[in-house]
Amino acid sequence: MTNHDEAAAVRPLTLAWVSRHLEAGERIVKTEALHGGITAEIRRLTIATRAGSTRDLVLRTFVNVAHAEDGLNREADALTLLRGTGVPAPGLVAVDPTAAHCAYPSLLRTHLAGRTVLDDEGLETRVPLLARQLVAIHALQPAVRPRRYVTLTTADTVVTPKGADATAWAAAIDVIRKPPPPYEGRFLHRDFQPGNVLFDVPPSKPADARITGVIDWAATSWGPADLDVAHCSTNLALLHGPAWGLRFSEAYEEAGGVLAATANERLYWQVRDGLACSEEVQQVAKTWREAGRPELTTRTVEERLNAYVTALMDALA
Incomplete structure (x- = not known):
């Protein structure tokens, strides 16, 4: 596995937790830190599949954040509720709101296409x-x-x-x-x-x-x-x-x-x-x-x- 930069490194406990939620034969081959989060560290994980292709997941990790458990539980509930509604929200893969398995409270979700656009143009x-x-x-x-x-x-x-x-x-x-x-x-x-x-x-x-x-x-x-x-x-x-x-x-x-x-x-x-x-x-x-x-x-x-x-x-x- 390679890191896009040092900030992208996933802590070992969290890495093991993510790996347990992958499909058989899949493995993480790349991590990349994403900007934009105020309360959470956000990383894109590139997953190699058994078929030889790749797919992406997003990992949100709350480090030293008060009320992380409440926020992650609410996000997990919301993503479950939003499934099939037509609102283009990510899909929930797994959540560890109390850091029972991860280094810090974390949520794993599907990756959505597109990007944030903050420019004045358009x-x-x-x-x-x-x-x-x-x-x-x-x-x-x-x-x-x-x-x-x-x-x-x-x-x-x-x-x-x-x-x-x-x-x-x-x-x-x-x-x-x-x-x-x-x-x-x-x-x-x-x-x-x-x-x-x-x-x-x-x-x-x-x-x-x-x-x-x-x-x-x-x-x-x-x-x-x-x-x-x-x-x-x-x-x-x-x-x-x-x-x-x-x-x-x-x-x-x-x-x-x-x-x-x-x-x-x-x-x-x-x-x-x-x-x-x-x-x-x-x-x-x-x-x-x-x-x-x-x-x-x-x-x-x-x-x-x-x-x-x-x-x-x-x-x-």
Whole structure:
């Protein structure tokens, strides 16, 4: 077996566990570290088959991550539920949520074709595709609902960026001091954003781009559609500029999605997600730089977050 790089090396206990879940006569011949994960180490494993061909699997390993067991159990449950629904999710191969067999809690899944696309070019084509895919996810009616959504910030933990519009941020923080508005529950991905969506983009015809997969279902939960929409909106705003964050909710409705009835109710979820991002700007920016966007410095992302939160509050005025 060869490693693509040192970071791709799979720990011996985990390697043995993976091998026990392969077909007879199969063996791992290559491992490659994949970028993009914040909470997990992600590796692509190339498997040689008895017939002489190869296939790929993906290994997600949670190292020193609190609540890894809960996240892996939820992801395994989600992947099982999603089988046969038409949502292009990976297939579950095996999971070891408590590290009973692996060096760390791990999940093994099938590999999906396609790649994440974080570039500005072609965004006008991809945003409607993202919206339609999210509407399809929210339409799922599982026999057993996942746990209720959890919020990722409080009014007291928000980190106001340096140089931010203090008035707008103070008003935004006041918004999330209020109780959440009533909502109709939906099946949520809870981390639906461009970094967790795979695309096939033909080089000669980028307008023919299509989604080939949605990954990272560890935060699956039950809650308002607005929360998933708000999360994707925030990520689009930070990756591509505030206007794209504001555009996504429109695209979601154009695709047939239903959001909260009033502007104030929608604002609550939009602001809550934007403010939650304030606590992890540095890590998010680092992940995007590693994924091929070197111009997205922490300062640049902070400025875009400020502009987006300010635009949300201005829209209500």
